Amino acid sequence: xxxxxxxxxxxxxxxxxxxLQASGIxxxxxxxxxxxxxxxxxxxxxxGAEIKVNLVQKIRLEVLVTDKKVDxxxxxxxxxxxxxxxxxxxxxxxxxxxxxxxRTGETGEAAI
Amino acid sequence: xxxxxxxxxxxxxMLASCALVLLMTPGLAFFYGGMVRTKSVLxxxxxxxxxxxxxxxxxxxxxxxxxxxxxxGSPWYGNIGFSxxxxxxxxxxxxxxxxxxxxxxxxxxxxxFAIITPALISGAIADRTKFxxxxxxxxxxxxxxxxPVAHWVFAFGNKVGDVVTGTGYLAGKGLEDFAGGTAVHxxxxxxxxxxxxxxxxxxxxxxxxxRPHSLPLVMLGSGLLWFGWFGFxxxxxxxxxxIAGLALxxxxxxxxAALIGWLAFERLRNGHSTSLGAASGAVxxxxxxxxACAFVDPIGAVAIGILAGVVCAWAVELKFKLGFxxxxxxxxxxxxxxxxxSLAIGFVGTSGVNSLGLDGIFYGGGSALLxxxxxxxxxxxxxxxxxTAILGFVINKTIGFRVNxxxxxxxxxxxxxxxxxxxxKISSRGGVL
Numbered sequence: 001x002x003x004x005x006x007x008x009x010x011x012x013x014x015x016x017x018x019x020l021q022a023s024g025i026x027x028x029x030x031x032x033x034x035x036x037x038x039x040x041x042x043x044x045x046x047x048g049a050e051i052k053v054n055l056v057q058k059i060r061l062e063v064l065v066t067d068k069k070v071d072x073x074x075x076x077x078x079x080x081x082x083x084x085x086x087x088x089x090x091x092x093x094x095x096x097x098x099x100x101x102x103r104t105g106e107t108g109e110a111a112i
Numbered sequence: 113x114x115x116x117x118x119x120x121x122x123x124x125x126m127l128a129s130c131a132l133v134l135l136m137t138p139g140l141a142f143f144y145g146g147m148v149r150t151k152s153v154l155x156x157x158x159x160x161x162x163x164x165x166x167x168x169x170x171x172x173x174x175x176x177x178x179x180x181x182x183x184x185g186s187p188w189y190g191n192i193g194f195s196x197x198x199x200x201x202x203x204x205x206x207x208x209x210x211x212x213x214x215x216x217x218x219x220x221x222x223x224x225f226a227i228i229t230p231a232l233i234s235g236a237i238a239d240r241t242k243f244x245x246x247x248x249x250x251x252x253x254x255x256x257x258x259x260p261v262a263h264w265v266f267a268f269g270n271k272v273g274d275v276v277t278g279t280g281y282l283a284g285k286g287l288e289d290f291a292g293g294t295a296v297h298x299x300x301x302x303x304x305x306x307x308x309x310x311x312x313x314x315x316x317x318x319x320x321x322x323r324p325h326s327l328p329l330v331m332l333g334s335g336l337l338w339f340g341w342f343g344f345x346x347x348x349x350x351x352x353x354x355i356a357g358l359a360l361x362x363x364x365x366x367x368x369a370a371l372i373g374w375l376a377f378e379r380l381r382n383g384h385s386t387s388l389g390a391a392s393g394a395v396x397x398x399x400x401x402x403x404a405c406a407f408v409d410p411i412g413a414v415a416i417g418i419l420a421g422v423v424c425a426w427a428v429e430l431k432f433k434l435g436f437x438x439x440x441x442x443x444x445x446x447x448x449x450x451x452x453x454s455l456a457i458g459f460v461g462t463s464g465v466n467s468l469g470l471d472g473i474f475y476g477g478g479s480a481l482l483x484x485x486x487x488x489x490x491x492x493x494x495x496x497x498x499x500t501a502i503l504g505f506v507i508n509k510t511i512g513f514r515v516n517x518x519x520x521x522x523x524x525x526x527x528x529x530x531x532x533x534x535x536x537k538i539s540s541r542g543g544v545l
Contacts, residue, residue, distance in 0.1 A: 047378075047388055048378060048425065051323050
């Protein structure tokens, strides 16, 4: 089992969510995030005072998948979230030792 | 003596004006509240709201009498004693002459001015002021600064027959301040400067991002201020007449011109016209036209407006150059705008629109009017700045004027009011709130 974590542009969330559902994914976790990468920040001006916004707002999407679906799901996210410009985000996968469904106590892939 | 008969039209307009001017203070709360960070918006709005409460009570106890009483016959203060307005229901307003409106309507109208003036000061000391200390300050400042200064500027005395008693000093000197460029805006601006200096800078000033947390709230606030300002300026005619119409029209065009002036200035300087600039420019224009609205023609109002938009936008830089944390630019908008509008009358004032006004320099009146205006500007600025600095210093040394730095960083809403404005877990757009 793997945990796919994707940092994405907020505006892409709905497209990615729909694409994941279409690919048979039954659950995701989304949280607001901020950070910086190659995109850096931008400058805003308030009554002439320039304020550098170094941290850019992103969404953090987490999805648990079985080993054999990892490549397919990562490809779906990349395909849906990519605009080709700096700031599209990043995806990484990490191994997961176990998963437990709280309601039933099921473990492993049955709990995904 | 000819008997005065109540004029229902005038009275109705003045009653409406009272409500319009009151609305400016909640409007100001939105204007200021949107400009601070999420952690201090409630405190910012509460500084205005508590002022409504405190000054209303002070007014009916002794404030009205101190500002507009005439028994003492002093040019510096009205009368020290109980306002006793309940005994004067059947009297007409008498301010340098009898107006066909009830005295109590005049008293209520002037109360609204007494409320918003200290509320304006709060923007200079955002995010860091102890709520109790603010409440004490509002009480003392109203008593020692606003009520007397209102007497100097707004009290034209009690006229019985040909005898006028208790005319305010500046009113008697011929200062032209129709609705409070000196008594309200320079007064509040000078006090804001003094308090910003006494309290010192916020933790993280010029290091942390202190950008406005809600520009839509700022826009809402500026809209409510603009709306209420028609009562403020046109209501100051104390009648529903041509002068009220002139004041209303001038108010509108000056605010519009200043909005354009501020937007143009910042577009040239920073490359963009901003929503905060539009909101600020409108208010700067409203401030500048306040003293002048019944003494200039609409073209003069346009000139004052454009100048106010540009100059006030530029004046915002002063706090960075000179290093004082006037958090929401009370100095740049109210002090600078108030001075600009008050002095501008000396140039573009014309008796052609109002027989009570004098001609300024551009209308062949020479510099006599400008000298009267400069006296008013200088006197109100000096008095307000000095007395406010002393008051601020004393409060700071006794009960303390600032919250401690831990509470300030964590958020003054939580420490002073045990509330937070928004149910939010992380800051929007990554900034440090």
